[in-house]
Amino acid sequence: MESRHLTLLRELRDRGSVAAVAATTWRTPSAVSQQLRTAERDLGVRLVEPDGRGLRLTDEGRVLAEAALDVETALARAQARLDEFRDRLAGEVRVAALPSAIEYLAPRLLTGLRDVPIDVRLDDVDVAEEDFVGLADDYDVVIGHTVRAVPQRRRGLAIEEVVREPLDIVIPVDHRWATRRSIAPDEAIGEPWVATPPGYPFRRLLERIERAAGRPAEVVQEVRDNRVVEALVAAGVGIALLPRFTTRPNPAVRLLRLRDVDSARLVLAMARRDRAERAAVRRVIQELIAIGAGLGAGSRE
Known part of the structure; x- marks a missing residue:
């Protein structure tokens, strides 16, 4: 049993199709199909079966796909220990992050690692809250956010606040x-709102x-970009929610604290367990x- 076979099965389970696996791993679909046949021949069991125009894992294939992450994690842990023993802390780390967090995290991150031979590659992404975890299949670290008191967990994913x-x-x-310095929910709800689309943490x-107010808000515009939100508020279109760390001083707007509601987001770092x-x-x-500890210490409410 080779670990590459297990990894292939995990990729097929997570991505859902041979074409998706091929696109992600820079192979042709026929090459992926050939590797699946090789894995079946080497393991002596049927791993995939027809599913419409595609393929799906058999019960045996799902068992092995489930075991893949444990094997990959153990191998990554062994490699990490060897690298530490040989004092070889280096390599490329691909980071995907929402723009409103990477704006204040990335400069500090790159400055802090300036003398360390780690090549951090940044990518800014703005997706709905549930979609951040899926990015962990394609990046080493994903920086997402939630307004839930406890972030949702996904098996095989390491999550740090x-x-x-x-x-x-x-x-x-x-x-x-x-x-004023603060506002209550029953007051805020009576204003027109500029909000993010449903599914985004600020909308939650x-x-x-x-x-808390017992009635719906009047949402007059739905936009994702915080700079656009700020411009619309400045123009008098409505009120909105903005993150404190990246909302710069602007003479055209004012920030108010929200009372009686937990009005904070958790910014999270996520990584697949083997990559972590x-x-x-x-x-x-x-x-x-x-x-984050330094930023949080400077913004105690």
Whole structure:
């Protein structure tokens, strides 16, 4: 039994099709199919079966796919220990992150690792909350966020809290609340809102405000980009939620604290368990946690 066969089965389980596996692993679909046949011949069991126009794992294939991550994690852990013994903390680490977090994390991360031979490759992504975990199949570290008190877990995924970041209500500078410092949910719900689309953490927080106030918000615009949100608020289109760490001073808007509702997001670092064992990946995650601790200490409410 070869580990590459197990990895192939895990990829097929996670990605759902031979074509998707081929595209991700830079192989042709015929090459992937040939490797599956080779694995079946070597293991002496049928691993895949027809499913419409594609293939799906058999029960035996699913058993082996489930075991793949344990094998991959053990191999990565052994390699990490060897690298540490030989003092070889190096390598490329691919990081995908939501823009509103990478804006304050990335400069500090790259500066902190300047003298370490780790090549961090950044990619900014903005997807719905549930879609961040899927990115861990393609990146070494994924920086996502949630407004849940406890982040959702996925088997085979290591998740670390980086920082708890307050989300504030942003209003135009000439709003009638401009001299106030905080606002209650039943007051905020009566205003028109500029919100993210459903499924995004900031929208989930708005839904929490709606429940606290006992009535729905009037959402007049749905946009993802925080800079666009800020511009619309400044123009008087509505009020919104923005993250405290990356909302720069702007004379056209004011930030207010939200009372009586847990109005913070958790910024998370996620990695597949086998990748999280790599020494370079561990170092990147440790650096992110240290950065988050410093940011959190400076923003205690």
